[in-house]
Amino acid sequence: MIIRPANPDDIPAWSHMRTNLWPDSHDQHLAEINAYFAHTSIDIQQCFVIETDGQLAGFIELNIRNFVE
Template identity: 40%
Template sequence: MFIRPVTRDDRDSWLRMREALWPSPAREHAGEIERYFAGEVREPLEVLIAFDEAAIGFVELSIRPYAEGCETDRVAFVEGWYVDPDARGTGVGAALISAAEQWGRSQRCTELASDTEVDNVSSAAAHRALGFEETAIVRCFRKSLS
């Protein structure tokens, strides 16, 4: 298995995995991917992709001025982290987070943060297993003013 920055040649694999992680119309993901390669997005700043004969995972990274529970104003942030179901539990996720940590250090960050949905128990467990500390549970609310 190896990890490297995503390239245009990885577009279809990245699209497939993004759709699995964030179920939304494929055209939205395809548009975001094209804007990423055109340099027209603020985030992610970096996308790393894991391969073992084929693409089996990715991590999307940004730098945020604030992340819940962090102490610094320049935080490497995991915007998205995905491993194909057949590759879970084999160290791919850990390798992606290790690569994310290295990227964060190269960007002069001293903290790596992430988030997950409140009910995503497996993601929370994976984060904890890799040394993340849970800092908060946030519920967001909306009220229409019309």
């Protein structure tokens, strides 16, 4: 198992995993991921992925908020 920063090659698998978690937002996932790589995201400051045998097995997105939900 390898934990590493996400890179643009991870977009399809990362988007797929996000869609599995939040199925009603596929287009929004792609927009947010693309914004992350364009360094314009306000939702994702850093993303790490878990890679096992060359396949992504998980991810964590990090952000600092100035409010609590």
